[in-house]
Amino acid sequence: MTQSTPRPGRTIACPTCDALTALSSGEDAKAARCTACGGQLFTGRPMALTAARFDAHTGQSDVPLVIDFWADWCGPCKTMAPVFEALAAEFEPHIRFAKVDTDAERELASYFRISSIPTLSFIHDHREVARVAGAMFAGDLRRWLYDALSQTQEKEKAAPDAEQRTS
Ligand SMILES: [Zn+2]
Numbered sequence: 152m153t154q155s156t157p158r159p160g161r162t163i164a165c166p167t168c169d170a171l172t173a174l175s176s177g178e179d180a181k182a183a184r185c186t187a188c189g190g191q192l193f194t195g196r197p198m199a200l201t202a203a204r205f206d207a208h209t210g211q212s213d214v215p216l217v218i219d220f221w222a223d224w225c226g227p228c229k230t231m232a233p234v235f236e237a238l239a240a241e242f243e244p245h246i247r248f249a250k251v252d253t254d255a256e257r258e259l260a261s262y263f264r265i266s267s268i269p270t271l272s273f274i275h276d277h278r279e280v281a282r283v284a285g286a287m288f289a290g291d292l293r294r295w296l297y298d299a300l301s302q303t304q305e306k307e308k309a310a311p312d313a314e315q316r317t318s
Pocket of ligand 1: 165166167168169170185186187188189190
Protein backbone atom coordinates (compact mmCIF):
# COMPACT_ATOMS: atom_id res chain seq x y z
CA MET A 152 0.00 0.00 0.00
CA THR A 153 1.25 3.44 -0.83
CA GLN A 154 1.07 6.26 1.65
CA SER A 155 1.43 9.07 -0.83
CA THR A 156 -0.96 11.93 -0.34
CA PRO A 157 -2.89 12.95 -3.43
CA ARG A 158 -1.73 16.21 -4.89
CA PRO A 159 -4.35 18.85 -5.38
CA GLY A 160 -5.25 19.70 -8.94
CA ARG A 161 -3.78 22.81 -10.46
CA THR A 162 -5.22 25.72 -12.35
CA ILE A 163 -3.09 26.71 -15.33
CA ALA A 164 -3.36 29.81 -17.50
CA CYS A 165 -3.09 29.13 -21.23
CA PRO A 166 0.06 30.61 -22.87
CA THR A 167 -1.98 31.34 -26.00
CA CYS A 168 -5.39 32.67 -24.89
CA ASP A 169 -4.92 33.18 -21.08
CA ALA A 170 -8.01 31.11 -20.25
CA LEU A 171 -7.76 29.04 -17.08
CA THR A 172 -7.86 25.25 -17.24
CA ALA A 173 -8.27 23.19 -14.06
CA LEU A 174 -6.28 19.98 -14.10
CA SER A 175 -7.23 17.10 -11.88
CA SER A 176 -4.73 15.67 -9.44
CA GLY A 177 -2.09 13.59 -11.21
CA GLU A 178 -3.05 14.80 -14.68
CA ASP A 179 -0.04 15.29 -16.96
CA ALA A 180 0.20 19.06 -17.41
CA LYS A 181 2.64 18.72 -20.28
CA ALA A 182 0.14 16.73 -22.33
CA ALA A 183 -2.90 18.76 -21.26
CA ARG A 184 -4.73 21.16 -23.54
CA CYS A 185 -6.55 24.41 -22.91
CA THR A 186 -10.29 23.92 -22.50
CA ALA A 187 -10.96 27.24 -24.28
CA CYS A 188 -8.71 27.24 -27.37
CA GLY A 189 -7.50 23.65 -27.47
CA GLY A 190 -3.85 24.70 -27.54
CA GLN A 191 -1.13 23.03 -25.48
CA LEU A 192 -0.81 24.36 -21.93
CA PHE A 193 2.95 24.00 -22.22
CA THR A 194 4.70 24.60 -25.53
CA GLY A 195 8.34 24.34 -24.46
CA ARG A 196 8.89 28.02 -25.30
CA PRO A 197 8.66 31.30 -23.38
CA MET A 198 5.45 33.28 -23.87
CA ALA A 199 5.29 37.03 -24.53
CA LEU A 200 3.83 38.65 -21.42
CA THR A 201 1.98 41.97 -21.52
CA ALA A 202 0.21 44.05 -18.89
CA ALA A 203 -3.12 42.75 -20.21
CA ARG A 204 -2.06 39.13 -19.71
CA PHE A 205 -0.33 39.70 -16.39
CA ASP A 206 -3.14 38.89 -13.94
CA ALA A 207 -4.04 35.56 -15.51
CA HIS A 208 -0.48 34.32 -15.30
CA THR A 209 0.58 35.73 -11.94
CA GLY A 210 -2.63 35.96 -9.95
CA GLN A 211 -4.79 33.08 -11.15
CA SER A 212 -2.42 30.41 -12.42
CA ASP A 213 -0.88 28.00 -9.92
CA VAL A 214 2.28 27.67 -11.98
CA PRO A 215 5.30 29.67 -10.78
CA LEU A 216 6.35 32.23 -13.36
CA VAL A 217 9.80 33.46 -14.36
CA ILE A 218 9.90 36.67 -16.36
CA ASP A 219 12.81 37.79 -18.52
CA PHE A 220 12.74 41.59 -18.86
CA TRP A 221 14.55 42.40 -22.10
CA ALA A 222 14.76 44.84 -24.99
CA ASP A 223 15.73 44.56 -28.62
CA TRP A 224 18.75 46.89 -28.28
CA CYS A 225 20.24 44.95 -25.34
CA GLY A 226 23.17 42.74 -26.36
CA PRO A 227 23.36 40.66 -23.14
CA CYS A 228 19.58 40.05 -23.43
CA LYS A 229 20.09 38.55 -26.87
CA THR A 230 22.98 36.43 -25.61
CA MET A 231 20.81 35.00 -22.85
CA ALA A 232 17.68 34.48 -24.99
CA PRO A 233 18.58 31.00 -26.34
CA VAL A 234 19.61 29.89 -22.83
CA PHE A 235 16.28 31.07 -21.39
CA GLU A 236 14.40 29.31 -24.18
CA ALA A 237 16.27 26.02 -23.70
CA LEU A 238 15.55 26.07 -19.97
CA ALA A 239 11.85 26.69 -20.65
CA ALA A 240 11.67 23.30 -22.36
CA GLU A 241 13.57 21.77 -19.45
CA PHE A 242 11.58 23.25 -16.56
CA GLU A 243 8.03 23.08 -17.90
CA PRO A 244 5.50 22.29 -16.50
CA HIS A 245 7.00 23.26 -13.11
CA ILE A 246 7.71 26.82 -14.17
CA ARG A 247 6.07 29.03 -16.81
CA PHE A 248 8.62 31.10 -18.78
CA ALA A 249 7.67 34.56 -20.01
CA LYS A 250 9.39 37.49 -21.65
CA VAL A 251 8.54 41.16 -21.22
CA ASP A 252 9.72 43.60 -23.89
CA THR A 253 10.52 46.59 -21.68
CA ASP A 254 10.19 49.05 -24.58
CA ALA A 255 6.69 47.88 -25.44
CA GLU A 256 5.57 47.22 -21.85
CA ARG A 257 6.77 50.28 -19.97
CA GLU A 258 3.96 49.92 -17.45
CA LEU A 259 5.11 46.45 -16.40
CA ALA A 260 8.78 47.45 -16.38
CA SER A 261 7.92 50.38 -14.16
CA TYR A 262 5.67 48.27 -11.89
CA PHE A 263 8.63 45.93 -11.34
CA ARG A 264 11.03 48.89 -10.98
CA ILE A 265 13.34 47.41 -13.60
CA SER A 266 16.50 49.52 -13.64
CA SER A 267 18.74 47.34 -15.81
CA ILE A 268 18.23 44.52 -18.27
CA PRO A 269 18.26 41.64 -18.55
CA THR A 270 16.51 41.18 -15.20
CA LEU A 271 14.80 37.95 -14.22
CA SER A 272 11.92 37.92 -11.74
CA PHE A 273 10.49 34.72 -10.27
CA ILE A 274 6.89 34.99 -9.11
CA HIS A 275 4.73 32.61 -7.15
CA ASP A 276 1.51 33.15 -5.21
CA HIS A 277 1.33 36.86 -6.07
CA ARG A 278 4.81 37.61 -4.76
CA GLU A 279 8.30 37.92 -6.12
CA VAL A 280 10.29 35.01 -4.74
CA ALA A 281 13.62 35.90 -6.38
CA ARG A 282 15.19 38.44 -8.70
CA VAL A 283 18.52 38.66 -10.48
CA ALA A 284 20.00 41.17 -12.91
CA GLY A 285 22.55 40.48 -15.63
CA ALA A 286 22.94 37.75 -18.23
CA MET A 287 23.68 34.24 -16.97
CA PHE A 288 25.03 31.07 -18.51
CA ALA A 289 22.85 27.96 -18.50
CA GLY A 290 24.45 26.38 -15.41
CA ASP A 291 24.03 29.47 -13.24
CA LEU A 292 20.53 30.13 -14.50
CA ARG A 293 19.51 26.53 -13.83
CA ARG A 294 20.82 26.74 -10.26
CA TRP A 295 19.03 30.05 -9.72
CA LEU A 296 15.76 28.54 -10.97
CA TYR A 297 16.04 25.52 -8.68
CA ASP A 298 16.81 27.79 -5.76
CA ALA A 299 13.72 29.91 -6.48
CA LEU A 300 11.64 26.80 -7.05
CA SER A 301 12.76 25.43 -3.69
CA GLN A 302 10.82 28.28 -2.10
CA THR A 303 7.60 26.99 -3.62
CA GLN A 304 5.80 23.69 -3.26
CA GLU A 305 6.88 22.82 -6.79
CA LYS A 306 10.26 21.71 -5.49
CA GLU A 307 9.07 18.26 -4.54
CA LYS A 308 7.74 17.57 -8.01
CA ALA A 309 10.75 18.92 -9.89
CA ALA A 310 13.51 17.44 -7.76
CA PRO A 311 13.72 13.81 -8.98
CA ASP A 312 14.59 14.85 -12.52
CA ALA A 313 16.82 17.64 -11.35
CA GLU A 314 19.22 15.56 -9.38
CA GLN A 315 20.09 13.37 -12.33
CA ARG A 316 21.05 16.30 -14.49
CA THR A 317 24.54 17.63 -14.74
CA SER A 318 25.21 21.28 -15.29
ZN1 LIG B 1 -6.09 28.66 -24.65
